Amino acid sequence: MSEQLNEYDIFAIQEKWLPVWDELKPFNSGIAGDPRPKKYVLDMFPYPSGDLHMGHAEAYALGDVISRYWAQKGFNVMHPIGWDSFGLPAENAAIKRGLDPRGWTYDNIAQQRASMRRYACSFDWDRVIVTSDPIYYRWNQWLFLQFYKQGLAYRKNSNVNWCPSCQTVLANEQVVGGLCERCDSVVTKKALTQWYFKVTDYADRLLDDLDTLEGNWPAKVLTMQRNWIGRSTGAEVDFVVEGRANPVTVYTTRPDTLFGATFMVVAVDSDLAAELASLATPDVRTRFQAYLDETKKSNDIERLATDRKKTGVDTGLFAINPINGEKLPIWLSDYVLADYGTGAIMAVPAHDDRDFEFAREFGLPIRTVLQTEEGDPNELGHATTGDGILVNSGELTGLNKTEAIAKAIELLAAQGKGKAAKNFRLRDWLISRQRYWGTPIPIIHCAGCGEVPVPENQLPVELPSAAGLDLKPKGSSPLGAAEAWVNVSCPKCGKPAKRDSDTMDTFVDSSWYFLRYLSPNSESVAFEVDEAKAWAPVDQYVGGVTHAILHLLYARFFTKVLHDIGLVDFEEPFTRLLNQGMVLMNGSAMSKSRGNLVRLSDQLDEHGVDAVRLTMAFAGPPEDDIDWADVSPSGASKFLGRAWRLAGDVSSKPGVDFATGNKDVRKATHGFLRDFAQNIETFKFNVGVAKIMELVNTLRKAIDGEVGGADPAIREAVEAVAKALSLFAPYTAEDMWAQLGHQPGVALAGLGDADGSLLVVNNLTAVVQVDGKLRDKFDVSVSITEDELRELAMNSYNVKKAIGDREIANIIIRAPKLVNIATK
């Protein structure tokens, strides 16, 4: 063994052990016939936007604690890493510098990879994937074609979200409060023909299966997913429209209020609105067109302003209420959404706030049909939406809300005028992007044959070189200008045809990457079905809450589709999920422009890898944000030195019989082993670290005191410290392990199980309360009886004093821990 240092020098220790681990490869998980049980621990893979930053450092430190814990517990842990390397930043950087996005991307990957290695992440470096490699994205294309075959990938024309700055369409999920998620530009609408994945076909399963994740995913994420999917139940009701052959179907959650409908509203930007306008008078047509133009100009920010006045155009047409034959005027308005339900509603102003406002604005009647405790909407000035008793509602009169909903559906269904229905807030996933740096969509457009899938044996459709292409955003895909690439012959008829020039949303890449790690280099399949059986689903997923909706929903969707086509045997990809918080500086997110950026490389240079990792784990609960101004990497470093010095104080030989060691120290060690494991498994890493600190403090006193460094119990304890510390501070732990006379490999040495016989408590402190206030304590045996404890308590001077001359009402005894004397 190489020479030992006299002082704790983390930088020398790092230099010493990194090359040793490169030799040992303790975390490779691809060895055939490994008898250990499997555990798949996955960190969300990074986007290679530069070197690693503090956020990465936290995420990977915490993921590593979990991964290393299971490895210590004797599991065959797969803990892979890769890069989510397609996307706009690379493309934008390329445009700015006039380069190909590849160079920028792969340079950054190389840099991040080197940093991860130094940061001692326990990744299996033989399973790396990079989504911008053709060997990866060819399987995006293959999966697209499988979806296409299933009818789950389709093209349609509609008003889509358009980011004028990125010059590309955005998925619904990528629009946050009317702004582009990436660049914060105000998103507008544009009518385009685009590719979609039919995620709505899976809406029910995506919602219902969240129940199976209860307790294993953060409640917050489950709630967000549920809200996002947003299932509602109600009825579709057909309204005959005068002058139109087919009735207009509306969706309502409140068929019970059908008698209260006083008008109908159709989304102004829907096809139905245009059709109705064509049936109306020329004057109405003119006003409709003006209103529609106005609506199209406004963006989501304006549209979403809640205090906005209701606007609309009266068509002059009428719909017939199927339940009572009443004539209802049909209005067009932007407060009804074209792409939700049927784009048309029955308006019940008495019992819906939006309809109420509209009715007030245009002087339409407000008819109460459900009497609630709130009172009369006309007097209240707002709609009443609670439960109550139906009035003026024909056969529904006298029923409550729930009964009336059921009855109304029954009545409508009997006459063929309606049926129970449900709707989702969730929309289909728009996946085409008009940008270069992504997966080409494997479709060829032929004048004669239409959409023709690229034959699977011709995959991948590789991206052409960016040389000579103008990558600047201009609203159409740059690939369209790659003449040699885009012009092909139709696979069906052989005539000249064109490739689809859009690329896929990068969320496609990350929707199945966890399966690609299982067969990262396969040229013949996306992933081996048998490997998926053996390893998947992911046992523990770790990543930021920023992906609570998008990525997780899409990955869940992909998993269900893959399940249905028989490629995987499970329906949820991530069994357990841990969301770590963010790393802040002085209360806000770090950014160069704010001037509060803390560079990870500076922190590592100043404090060393171990101290930074330990700081991340010790700062607080993992899901909470860490304010770097509030934590102390130098404190962590100090502690690591304290722990490290213990190893030098151990003077017994390796393999010494621990059983002969000091009993108190051994009890402390085994109590620690029990608590520590529990803390890690429940993600209380900060508490786990505190337990190590306690043990280290205990050992310092024991070594300096009567026990001394030669006692076998000290070796047992210091070894336990080194092994536990290996989860957080792998360099320091490895060096301690060597000082203790062991071969390198503390990471797989095993944490050690707590010996039950050493967990038995013989004596403890009993407390005596008077009226709930602590008055005295005694050291007692655990076997003390209630009577003994009572006697001890009653004889206490302090207790007597506290009771004074009051009369005792009750004495509660919880032997051996507590006596509470209640006085009158």
Next chain:
RNA sequence: GCCGAAGUGGCGAAAUGGCAGACGCGGAGCACUCAAAAUGCUUUUCCGAAAGGAGUGCGGGUUCAAGUCCCGCCUUCGGCACCA
């Protein structure tokens, strides 16, 4: 507006209904030192010299006993927000 989570020392935070503040940062003091750094030890919720008292956002309640359970507020954060 709706839904959800959280409020504990100067700070980050602990606490199966049973000793509030473990562990750490910061502070104070001491030892070692010519001195400093490093290290080690002591101390550190508040008020009070002490005895003692108060104390987990606020107000109620349940209980022998509440940071923890229940009801009502306040504040902060997060999500959703014309989804009929």
